[in-house]
Amino acid sequence: MRTQFPDLSRRxxxxxxxxxxxxxxxxxxxxxxxxxxxxxxxxxxxxxxRLSPMSFAVMRxxxxxxxxxxxxxxxxxxxxxxxxxxxxxxxxxxxKFESGTGxxxxxRSIPGALGTKTDTTLGMRRTEYHCAQCLSHQGHVFNDxxxxxxxxxxxxxxxxxxxxx
Numbered sequence: 001m002r003t004q005f006p007d008l009s010r011r012x013x014x015x016x017x018x019x020x021x022x023x024x025x026x027x028x029x030x031x032x033x034x035x036x037x038x039x040x041x042x043x044x045x046x047x048x049x050r051l052s053p054m055s056f057a058v059m060r061x062x063x064x065x066x067x068x069x070x071x072x073x074x075x076x077x078x079x080x081x082x083x084x085x086x087x088x089x090x091x092x093x094x095x096k097f098e099s100g101t102g103x104x105x106x107x108r109s110i111p112g113a114l115g116t117k118t119d120t121t122l123g124m125r126r127t128e129y130h131c132a133q134c135l136s137h138q139g140h141v142f143n144d145x146x147x148x149x150x151x152x153x154x155x156x157x158x159x160x161x162x163x164x165x
Contacts, residue, residue: 031113039086039134050067051084055158059085059136062119069100069133070157078165081106084158086134088113093165097146107145112139114153123143134155 003068012058042050047060072081081091081104089104090113099105112132119140126140138159145152 007070009063025049042134047085053151055084058156059138061138065156065158069102071100072104072157072160072162075104075162076164079109080163080165081155081160082163083134083138084161085136086098086131086156087161087163088131088133089163090114090131090138090160091155093162099145099152099154101141101152103156104155104157105145106155107147107149107151116141117153 021101043082044060048056050104054063054065059063075081075093076096077093079093080089081093081096089110091109094107097105097107097110109129114129114133115132116127116129119126126142128137129139129141130137136159137156139155142152142154143150
C-alpha cells in the first residue's frame with residue numbers, strides 16, 4: 001500500500017501543474033475543463049465504493065496490475081475500450097495488438113481522450129497517461145509499438161471496460 005502525504009497528493013500536484021501552466025492557453029483550457037467537471041468532485045471514498053480494490057489502486061493511486069491477469073487480453077470483438085471510472089472511450093478495438101507484455105496494448109488512442117505526464121518512478125523516465133476526463137491512471141506509452149504509429153499504449157486492464165459495437 002502506498003503512503004500518500006497530504007501536501008504531495010496526486011490531485012494537488014496536478015492542480016499545481018495546471019496553475020503553473022495557466023500562461024499556456026492550451027493547458028489553461030484543459031485546467032478549466034477539469035475544474036468544471038463533475039469528476040473533480042468525486043472524493044476518494046466515493047471512488048473506493050465505485051471501483052474494486054485493484055482498480056482503485058491502479059486508477060487513483062497509479063499502481064500496476066500483475067501482467068497476464070486481465071480478461072481484456074483476450075478481447076478481440078469490435079468495439080471500444082473505455083475508462084472504467086467515467087466511461088470515456090479511449091481506444092478502438094481495431095487499434096489493439098498483441099504486445100506479449102501481459103497488458104492490453106494499443107498503437108493509437110482516441111484524439112483528446114488521454115492526458116500525459118512524465119513518470120520517473122522505478123529509476124527510469126517514462127510517459128504516464130491518464131483519462132483526460134476523470135484523470136484516472138491508465139498506463140504508460142512507449143515508442144516500441146507497431147506501424148503505423150510506432151507507439152505502444154500499455155494499459156492496465158482493471159482501468160478499462162470493453163463496450164461491444
